[in-house]
Amino acid sequence: MSENCNHNCSECSSNCGERTEPQSMIEKMNEMSNIKKVIGVVSGKGGVGKSLVTSMLAVKMRQKGYNTAILDADITGPSIPKAFGLCEKALSTEMGLFPMDTKTGIKTMSINLLLDDETSPVIWRGPVIAGAVKQFWSDVIWGDVDYMFVDMPPGTGDVPLTVFQSLPVDGIVVVTSPQELVSMIVGKAVNMAEMMNIPVLGIVENMSYFECPDCGKKHSIFGESHVDELAKQYNINTVSKIPIDKTIAQKCDSGKAEEINCSCIEDIVNAIESK
Ligand code: ADP
Helix, strand or coil, X not given: CCCCCCCCHHHCCCCCXXXXXXXXXXXXXXXXXXXXXXXEEEECCCCCCHHHHHHHHHHHHHHCCCXXXXXXXXXXXXXXXXXXXXXXXXXXXXXXXXXXXXXXXXXXXXXHHCCCCCCCCCCCCHHHHHHHHHHHHHCECCEEEEEEEEECCCCCCHHHHHHHHHXXXXXXXXXXXXXXXXXXXXXXXXXXXXXXXXXXXXXXXXXXXXXXXXXXXXXXXXXXXXXXXXHHHXXXXXXXXXXXXXXXXXXXXXXXXXXXXXXXXXXXHHHHHCC
C-alpha cells in the first residue's frame, strides 16, 4: 500500500494487495492530447471496406469543421496512409510521436508512417500488435481532437478485443458487405460492444449494390441485402449503404480519399454527431 493511500482505488494505479477495485485496462492518453470522442470502425474480416468507411467518416467530419483524427489500428493491413497519399515518415522526438496531417488537416497515425519500407509485412503476434496500438494512443501527441476514428484490426478475436479494452471507445460502426455471413458478424460485434458497454451507432453495408450509369437501375450484385432486418433485430437505428463504385475505388487507391463525394454515409455521420 502506498504511504499516501486514501483508499480510493479508482484514483490510483498501484497494484497493491489492498486493492478493492479492478484496475482499468484503458491506456493513459498522452499529456499533450485532448481527444473528446473515439469511434471504432469494425468489420468481420479484411477487404470489406473498413478503411474506406473510416476515411469517408473522417473526411465528412473534417468538412463539418471538426478537429478530426484517424488512428490506424489495422497494424497488419494498414491502408489509411495510401488512401490519403501520405508517404513521408512521421516525426518522432523525445516528447513523443507527431501524427501526419492529410491535405485537409486530418491527423493520422499508422504503422506505415513509421516503417522504413511500407511494403514490408508486419508479422507480429497479437500482444505486440495490441501494444503498438496502445502506443499510438499514449505516445502520439494528438493535440485537440473532436472526433478520432479508429480503423480497428479486422475480426472480433483477441486483438480487436484488447484494442477495445485499451481505448476509451464511445461508439462503434460495423462495416459489412453482402458477401459475408452478415448476421454472425453483426451478432459478434454487438456482443463485443455490449460486453464493454459501448453503443453500436450504426451499420454500413459496403458494396451494397451497383447503380447502372446508363439507366440508373440498382442491381444487387451479391444478392439481396438483409442488413435492415438485422439492424432491427439488434435495435440498431442507423444503416447506410455504399454502392460499388469505380470512382470510389480509384480515389481510395490513389491517395485522394478526400475527394470522394458520396452522401450515402450521411445518416451514420449524423448518428455520430448526435452521440
Ligand atoms: P478493409 O479496410 O476492410 O480491408 P478497404 O477499405 O481497404 O478494406 O477496401 C479494400 C479494397 O476494396 C480497396 O481497394 C477499395 O478501394 C475497394 N473498395 C472498397 N469499397 C468499395 C466500393 N464501395 N466500391 C469500389 N471499390 C471499393
